[in-house]
Amino acid sequence: MAEKITAPKGTYDILPDQQAVRRWVVACAEDVFQRYGYGRLDTPIFEETALFARGVGESTDIVRKEMYTFTDLGGRSMTLRPEGTAPAARAYVEHGMRTLPQPVKLWYHWPMFRYESPQSGRYRQHYQFGVEAFGSTSPALDAEAIGVLAALYREIGLAQVELRINSMGCRQCRPTYSDELRAFLIDHRADLCTECHERTRLNPLRTFDCKVPGCVRVMESAPRFTEYLCENCEGHHTVVRDHLVVQGIEYVEDHRLVRGMDYYTRTTFEFQSAVLGAQSGVGGGGRYDDLVESIGGPPTPGVGFGTGVERILLALSRSRDDLPGTRGPLAYVVAVNDSARREAFALVHELRSRGVAAELDYASRSLKGQMKQAGKGGARFALILGDEETAAGEVTLKDMATGEERRLPRTEATEVVVKAEVSAE
């Protein structure tokens, strides 16, 4: 026998019975995005590798070790999209969207690919919703982006999420702070782990992430970025916080919140869920005022977020038990004997043509077997066709919930089912 082929590591199949809840979440998201004035954008699933290398940043984990990169037959280096912001920025530049009224507000629902080792809530292919707003430095837009995400979580009933916010400063104040922090880290070198020594050199802000107890203790007395923000960044941050309050959004300031993409400036934020385990981030984002320029576009500010669909679903399944389920057929047409099967097929066809979700037996099951199928499939009506019914041009209409049966002319029975379908929608 040939060797069994399974889904690639870290990937999964989405089976029919899992589709309903997913579609519902997607529909909620789409509704929220539309209401906040964001238009849908779709881009290719792969891009030139350089887009991510330059946009996301050479020093990030994503670019250094997590990209699905391949050479196409033309010898070009291509990469399966690991995140959404850089492709959105590329599309903004490529289509001259700076000539549109600013800001240009876009949303997406895309699969992302990262070569990571899978664990709870982390996959090599996963979906993200995201929004990106280009062309405005207004802090109201930062607060709005956070508000969009909060609205989404609220409307799908995702409780127990906590918002953390921080500011990463800008080109002016970040170098000052970086130098200050690096100097502090060098002073305390003896108390830090070897990994933090490396971080000190590459990206000192990352030392705040370290969980080694000694490092955590040192970092408690480290200088905080919020105390080194320049006047503009300070003012920006204040307005963002104020506009969160205006929206009734609770948050905690977390000066240790450092996100993995190099492009963030000023506002960064992350929503965490207590029910998720180690991968507790459900969604996060921030401002990226230098990104568009770094991929060869005109200087253009932007702000946005990404949120993981699988993590939303995981958190939902752990906090709600009233999620939408799969809808079965409304009507199941039963043939009492083989001579009625052709008639049954014709009736199913008629019902389907008139908009009714109708089903019938394909396995030559007995009458009893067909009734069983109707019951298991969740059909509301069974339409039973036997010799007596066909001879009279009638059908026995059975209400599966009450067990009540009526012999009706075929057209009348059809009418009842069609009306039920209409009212079910």
Next chain:
RNA sequence: GUGAACGUAGCUCAGUCGGUAGAGCACUGGAUUGUGGCUCCAGCGGUCGCGGGUUCGAAUCCCGUCGUUCACCCCA
């Protein structure tokens, strides 16, 4: 990339001290005449992840490998 636990039927699992496999669910049929859900009976279904080693004999012990899960790293 690192560490730990686990891989037995479609699913959830049992399998003692090594003696070539079981249950429940699901699926199919049946319990006298043309009727589902409850119950009962029967049937279908397994290269014990894969490869090697030890042994008279391996699902069981050992090594490797692949996969899953959880965690680190990082992220959604």
